[in-house]
Every structure is written in C-alpha cells, then in structure tokens.
Amino acid sequence: MRHTLLALTLAASGTAAQPDAIFVNATVYTVDEAFSVAQAFAVEDGMFAAVGTDAEIRSLAGDSTRVIDLGGMTVLPGLIDAHGHMAGLGQLQLGVVDLSGTTSYEEVIERVVERAAQTEPGEWILGRGWDNESWENKSLPEHADLSEKVPDHPVWISRVDGHAALANARAMEIAEVSAGTAVPEGGEMLLDIEGNPTGVFVDNAEALIGRAIPAGGASGADLILAAQDMCLAAGLTGVHDAGMGPDMIEVYMQLERDRKLAVRVHGMIHGREAPKWFAENEPYHGPFFTMRSCKLYIDGAMGSRGAWLLEPYEDRPVGPEGEPYVGLAVSEPGFIEEIARDGLERGYQVCAHAIGDRGNREVLDAYVRGEHRASNGFRSADAPMPATLADSRFRVEHAQLLAPEDIGRFAELNVIPSMQPTHCTSDMRWIEERVGSVRADGAYAWQSLLASGVPIAGGSDFPVESHNPFLGLYAAVTRQNLDEEPPGGWRPLERMTREQALRSFTIDAAYAGFNEKSVGSIEVDKLADFIVIDRDYMTCPPRAIADTVVLSTWVEGTAVFER
Ligand SMILES: [Zn+2]
Structure with a gap:
C-alpha cells in the first residue's frame, strides 16, 4: 500500500504529531460539507492530517517537518473532470492536426495543406476541432476543395463535437466508400444534390472511414502520459475517461503497476464491449485507476443535429424521406436496458451519453426497466441481491436538453447528470435555432437540477472542449463566453454559484466516480490531492476565473507539477 489509513490523527481538532509537511499562509477552500475556509494544513503519509489556522498548524511542526509558505495564495482540492477522453487529448499533443479556432473552411484546408507538406504522400492526416458554426458560411463543408488541395494524402478530420467528420476523396477511395455504400443504422452519409457523398459522415457512419485508418503511431501509454501531463x-488530479476498449484498460493497469499514474482515472468501458467484460471481470478499484463503469450512447450531438428530440428540429423539421426529423438514436433503448440490468447485477456503474430531450427520457426509462428486470429476474438462491438504482450512481453523460417533466427524475432515481459547462457557452450561440426558445429553457438546466436535489458531476468532454477546468468553472458561474457575452449570461437563472461550480468539479465529481471518501475535499484522513492557484477563486471578478494560473499541483502531498 502506498498510503495508510493510520495517519497520525490526534485530538478532536484533527491535529497531527510531527507531520511530514505543513502548508501555511494560504486561503484554503476545503470544500467540506460546510464549505469551510482554512489557512493551513498538515500532510502525513500522503494524507491530510490536520486542517486549520496558521497558528494551529504551525504548532504541530517538529524538527523534521517541512514548512511550505504559500505566500497568501489560494488552495483548492485537486480538480476532477468527470468526462474527458485522455487518449484524444494525448493525440492533440502527439500529431493530430488541431483545427479548433479556425474561422473558415479555407483556414481548415490551409492547416491540412501545411501538415501534408511535412507528411509522406499516402500517409493519413487526422485532425479534429473544426466547427462550421463559427464560420461565416455555416453550412457543412464539402470535400471538393479539400480534395483538390490535398489529393495525395487520405484526410479525416472530425468536427468539434466528434459526432461528424469530413473525408477527402483519397480517404473515401481507400475506404471504398461511394454513393451506393450501405450506411450503418444510427448514422448518416451526407449526399450532394447529384447523390454523391459530400465527404461528411455523421455518428455511426463515421465507421465507414474510421475502419480504413491503420492503428499505429503513438502507443496508448504515450497518449495517456502526454494527456496526464x-x-x-x-490543475486536474482526477479524470473520468469516458470510453475505452480492453486494450486501453490494459494500458492503464500497466501504468498503475509501474506507478506512472499521477492523475486518478475512473475508466468507462465502451458499451459494446461491456457485456463480455462484466461477465469476465470483477469491478476493479485501484489507487489511481478504476474499472467499474461503462459508457453507452443513445444519440448524437446537437451541433450536427444528431441529438434525439421529442419534437422535430426547428431548423430541419423534415428528414430525407419527408418524415419529421427528430435526430438519431444511435443504439436501441433495449440495449441500454440490458446493460443496466447487467450492471446492477454485477456491481458496475452505467453511464449513457444522452443529449436530446428524447434521448434523455429514453435513457432514464431504460434504467428503470433494467432495474425492474434485475430485481425480478431469476436468481439462484446463493446469488447476491442485485443492486438498485438508488445505490448504483448510474449517470447520464451531457443531459443537455431536458423536457421539464424529466428534470426531477434524476434526483428521484438517483441518476447523476454529468455535465460540461463549456458545452453550454459554445452551444448557446445556436441552440435556439435548433430547438426554439421554449425548449431551450431545458438546456443545460444546472440550477433546476441542483434545486431538485441531485449533484452535478462537472467536466469538459476534452478534447471536444479545452481540458482547462477554470474555463468550465467560469462558464458555470457566468453562462457567458470569454468576451462576457451575452450580458448577464445566457438564461442566467440556470447559472451555478461559485460554491456549486467548485463542488461539481471536486466532491460531486468524486462521488460520481465512487471516490468521495478519499478525494474531492481537503479534510483530515483524505488523500492530499490539492492545487495552489494565483487568485482567490471565490472573490475575484467573474471573468478572472477563466484566467486562473495553476502554480502547483500536489498528489498525496507530493508536487507533481510546478510552474
Ligand atoms: Zn465525450
């Protein structure tokens, strides 16, 4: 064991004898139940051994105690991102062309041309992050211009939400995709007026190109370690990695054995691989890596109109065959029900991506049916009782658009909404175009959810959005973009308070990963994971939250990052 529960805790005030180190002269937001503020704390054996005033903590120091004066800076618990993609973040560091921030299709092409000039012809060029909603011409791109400028390299570049991607002609040729190719259910291959592929593939249709891309390049471990840095x-000491295969689980297990993990990762196995995994493996909960969860999808994303709605899209009411267009179900609700039953019986958490109001309702309904089947199904006399939803911390990932009558169901069922504040401030520009003003009342309904009594697990969905958690905290408390627009915030009644936002990125995210007893707040007998930042998060002007600088990051009392 790297740490022991026998930290030297004395007296009721939580004082320690001869701590390894004391940290003094700071404003410490402990994020304990009472949201207390301290000045100092002591660390012993990698755990918080005492938290209190400067005088109290200084009095504990012995001859061998290291004294670290934080110079009046602010301390927060290590932040936790409850929904990110570590390998995807690592890829940005190691080779995938970053197309975020581009303001036109021409600029996207330019960046790809630049990369092509440094890449052998025939080699794949992968990129991600373009967003037609931030271009002057907002229509989805067509491949012709890209194919003309980059004819010799297969190119595959994802839209910012990862739910649509553009291929050039060379890529479609290698993947043997043409107008007549059968498109998988839950996906769409966009066609131009002549019936030829435009190069844009939505949701499940992305596999038509994806399967032609050779694996290779950086190893899984390289990607994870790059993302970890x-x-x-x-300032993140915890990440919930929202979707991985058995190969990546093995990578994490090896990194854990080699003691190379410094970020605590709550892993979710891909839904399609979950049944086999559940049957063959007990839930695993190690010090830095857990595998007791899975990630399913019910629908796509709002930006690419793949989110599954109860009523048609405002800006695309009719589908290709003249039917009312309500988006896409990318998997059967019955599949989610089946995994929910299985998860409850075997002690696994289920997390399902749901964005549209229909998608969210279907997931909640499927969880309820799964619970019913688990508790009423045949069980041999010696089999353990299956768990219930009330004690299993099932989650909905994103929960972006909710029908008013579904908001209270999260608290009732004890299903945790795992939400990404920066998605709100990216999408608020166009969400009313998609769903109209009335339905938009149920979009990113943070305060309504919190008021109903359910915690929100905060995250970013990196690399879809930046992994910088201070951008998430800023978005949560303002519902404004970085130019402080719109004035007062978009649908400001749904803003979080600073305390709520900080809880969602610390203790509530820890709860969503079954780790709230070890991390998520600065309290005696918890692991000493914390960060030192250059400004007072609770009192600085709102806009300044976004520019917070992390001075140092500590895991179990050891500095793992210092600026
Ligand atoms: Zn995601």
Whole structure:
C-alpha cells in the first residue's frame, strides 16, 4: 500500500504529531460539507492530517517537518473532470492536426495543406476541432476543395463535437466508400444534390472511414502520459475517461503497476464491449485507476443535429424521406436496458451519453426497466441481491436538453447528470435555432437540477472542449463566453454559484466516480490531492476565473507539477 489509513490523527481538532509537511499562509477552500475556509494544513503519509489556522498548524511542526509558505495564495482540492477522453487529448499533443479556432473552411484546408507538406504522400492526416458554426458560411463543408488541395494524402478530420467528420476523396477511395455504400443504422452519409457523398459522415457512419485508418503511431501509454501531463498542469488530479476498449484498460493497469499514474482515472468501458467484460471481470478499484463503469450512447450531438428530440428540429423539421426529423438514436433503448440490468447485477456503474430531450427520457426509462428486470429476474438462491438504482450512481453523460417533466427524475432515481459547462457557452450561440426558445429553457438546466436535489458531476468532454477546468468553472458561474457575452449570461437563472461550480468539479465529481471518501475535499484522513492557484477563486471578478494560473499541483502531498 502506498498510503495508510493510520495517519497520525490526534485530538478532536484533527491535529497531527510531527507531520511530514505543513502548508501555511494560504486561503484554503476545503470544500467540506460546510464549505469551510482554512489557512493551513498538515500532510502525513500522503494524507491530510490536520486542517486549520496558521497558528494551529504551525504548532504541530517538529524538527523534521517541512514548512511550505504559500505566500497568501489560494488552495483548492485537486480538480476532477468527470468526462474527458485522455487518449484524444494525448493525440492533440502527439500529431493530430488541431483545427479548433479556425474561422473558415479555407483556414481548415490551409492547416491540412501545411501538415501534408511535412507528411509522406499516402500517409493519413487526422485532425479534429473544426466547427462550421463559427464560420461565416455555416453550412457543412464539402470535400471538393479539400480534395483538390490535398489529393495525395487520405484526410479525416472530425468536427468539434466528434459526432461528424469530413473525408477527402483519397480517404473515401481507400475506404471504398461511394454513393451506393450501405450506411450503418444510427448514422448518416451526407449526399450532394447529384447523390454523391459530400465527404461528411455523421455518428455511426463515421465507421465507414474510421475502419480504413491503420492503428499505429503513438502507443496508448504515450497518449495517456502526454494527456496526464496536460491535466496536472491545468490543475486536474482526477479524470473520468469516458470510453475505452480492453486494450486501453490494459494500458492503464500497466501504468498503475509501474506507478506512472499521477492523475486518478475512473475508466468507462465502451458499451459494446461491456457485456463480455462484466461477465469476465470483477469491478476493479485501484489507487489511481478504476474499472467499474461503462459508457453507452443513445444519440448524437446537437451541433450536427444528431441529438434525439421529442419534437422535430426547428431548423430541419423534415428528414430525407419527408418524415419529421427528430435526430438519431444511435443504439436501441433495449440495449441500454440490458446493460443496466447487467450492471446492477454485477456491481458496475452505467453511464449513457444522452443529449436530446428524447434521448434523455429514453435513457432514464431504460434504467428503470433494467432495474425492474434485475430485481425480478431469476436468481439462484446463493446469488447476491442485485443492486438498485438508488445505490448504483448510474449517470447520464451531457443531459443537455431536458423536457421539464424529466428534470426531477434524476434526483428521484438517483441518476447523476454529468455535465460540461463549456458545452453550454459554445452551444448557446445556436441552440435556439435548433430547438426554439421554449425548449431551450431545458438546456443545460444546472440550477433546476441542483434545486431538485441531485449533484452535478462537472467536466469538459476534452478534447471536444479545452481540458482547462477554470474555463468550465467560469462558464458555470457566468453562462457567458470569454468576451462576457451575452450580458448577464445566457438564461442566467440556470447559472451555478461559485460554491456549486467548485463542488461539481471536486466532491460531486468524486462521488460520481465512487471516490468521495478519499478525494474531492481537503479534510483530515483524505488523500492530499490539492492545487495552489494565483487568485482567490471565490472573490475575484467573474471573468478572472477563466484566467486562473495553476502554480502547483500536489498528489498525496507530493508536487507533481510546478510552474
Ligand atoms: Zn465525450
């Protein structure tokens, strides 16, 4: 064991004898139940051994105690991103062309041309992050211009939400995709007026190109370690990695054995691989890596009109065959029900991506049916009782658009909404175009959810959005973009308070990963994971939250990042 529960805790005030180190002269937001503020704390054996005033903590120091004066800076618990993609973040560091921030299709092409000039012809060029909603011409791109400028390299570049991607002609040729190719259910291959592929593939249709791309390049471990460095520098000591295969689980297990993990990762196995995994493996909960969860999808994303709605899209009411267009179900609700039953019986958490109001309702309904089947199904006399939803911390990932009558169901069922505040401030520009003003009342309904009595697990969905958690905290408390627009915030009644936002990125995210007893707040007998930042998060002007600089990041009392 790297740490022991026998930390030297004395007296009721939580004082320690001869701590390894004391940290003094700071404003410490402990994020304990009472949201207390301290000045100092002591660390012993990697755990918080005492928390209190400067005088109290200084009095504990012995001859061998290290004294670290934080110079009046602010301390927060290590932040936790409850929904990110570590390998995807690592890829940005190691080779995938970053197309975020581009303001036109021409600029996207330019960046790809630049990369092509440094890449052998025939080699794949992968990119991600373009967003036609931030271009002057907002229509989805067509491949012709890209194919003309980059004819010799297969190119595959994802839209910012990852739910649509553009291929050039060479890529479609290698993947043997043409107008007549059968498109998988839950996906769409966009066609131009002549019936030829435009190069844009939505949701499940992305596999038509994806399967032609050779694996290779950086190893899984390289990607995770590159992402880990980025997370630690941003103040994240925990990440819930929302979707991985058995190969990546093995990578994490090996990194854990080699003691190379410094970020605590709550892993979710891909839904399609969950049944086999559940049957063959007990839930695993190690010090830095857990595998007791899975990630399913019910629908796509709002930006690419793949989110599954109860009523048609405002800006695309009719589908290709003249039917009312309500988006896409990318998997059967019955599949989610089946995994929910299985998860409850075997002690696994289920997390389902749901964005549209229909998608969210279907997931909640499927969880309820799964619970019913688990508790009423045949069980041999010696089999353990299956768990219930009330004690299993099932989650909905994103929960972006909710029908008013579904908001209270999260608390009732004890299903945790895992939400990404920066998605709100990215999408608020166009969400009313998609769903109209009335339905938009149920979009990113943070305060309504919190008021109903359910915690929100905060995250970013990196690399879809930046992994910088201070951008998430800023978005949560303002519902404004970085130019402080719109004035007062978009649908400001749904803003979080600073305390709520900080809880969602610390203790509530820890709860969503079954780790709230070990991390998520600065309290005696918890692991000493914390960060030191350059400004007072609770009192600085709102806009300043976004520019917070992380001075150092500590895991179990050891500095793992210092600026
Ligand atoms: Zn995601």
